[in-house]
Amino acid sequence: MSDTQVTLYTYFRSSCSARLRIALYLKEIPFKPIFVNLLRDEQSTPSHRSINPSGTVPALVVQRPGPEQHPVILTQSLAALEYLDETFPDQGPKLLPSDPETRALVRTLAQIIGCDVQPVTNLRILKRVAPFGADRTVWSKDLIEDGFRAYEALVSSSAGKFSVGDQITMADLCLIPAVWGAERVGMDMSTFPVIQKIAKNLEMEEAVQKGHWQTQPDTPEDLRAK
Numbered sequence: 001m002s003d004t005q006v007t008l009y010t011y012f013r014s015s016c017s018a019r020l021r022i023a024l025y026l027k028e029i030p031f032k033p034i035f036v037n038l039l040r041d042e043q044s045t046p047s048h049r050s051i052n053p054s055g056t057v058p059a060l061v062v063q064r065p066g067p068e069q070h071p072v073i074l075t076q077s078l079a080a081l082e083y084l085d086e087t088f089p090d091q092g093p094k095l096l097p098s099d100p101e102t103r104a105l106v107r108t109l110a111q112i113i114g115c116d117v118q119p120v121t122n123l124r125i126l127k128r129v130a131p132f133g134a135d136r137t138v139w140s141k142d143l144i145e146d147g148f149r150a151y152e153a154l155v156s157s158s159a160g161k162f163s164v165g166d167q168i169t170m171a172d173l174c175l176i177p178a179v180w181g182a183e184r185v186g187m188d189m190s191t192f193p194v195i196q197k198i199a200k201n202l203e204m205e206e207a208v209q210k211g212h213w214q215t216q217p218d219t220p221e222d223l224r225a226k
Contacts, residue, residue, distance in 0.1 A: 003065040012216035015177035021211035027092035035218040109171035117147035
């Protein structure tokens with residue numbers, strides 16, 4: 001796989017992009033980032049939609065060597081995380097456990113964030129609810145809190161250092177960007193002590209630090225980590 005070329009279409013504040021950035025760093029997979037500015041609507045351009053018909057980020061493009069190899073293009077972060085885990089099995093930690101029960105738990109946790117929290121608090125939805133008078137911050141806090149309550153209840157019995165035991169999994173890669181989003185809207189994370197502990201442990205990891213939204217090349221200067 002050393003000649004495989006990996007490209008990630010990303011935006012610094014996209015939590016779904018952050019999941020893949022962290023996974024790529026965690027598995028030590030070199031990749032080329034292509035920055036898509038959501039505030040400038042670059043995700044809606046014909047050139048980007050030719051890569052990602054949904055008009056969103058991320059998009060993961062994997063090109064294997066050989067003239068007859070077609071690129072693999074993945075435009076959903078959870079599918080992309082599983083693909084990376086299966087395609088690079090010997091690099092970095094396994095993102096999904098081997099036994100079916102624990103694997104199902106990890107997928108459940110990941111989907112709480114990926115299906116219940118992120119889709120209803122992303123920029124596209126916030127723009128659509130604004131004309132109805134919804135306060136973006138209140139809207140986001142309420143929905144994140146709902147998801148975090150469910151996540152907290154499950155990890156209260158499964159957590160070790162991370163969400164499921166002491167190994168980083170796909171669930172953690174979904175959780176930590178969601179925590180950053182929660183902090184942005186002023187949520188009191190002490191309400192969720194297990195999530196707070198997991199997040200602190202994750203932020204000690206080099207891959208998480210490298211994937212953080214404040215450390216990206218497209219992060220505006222005034223928002224960068226000091």
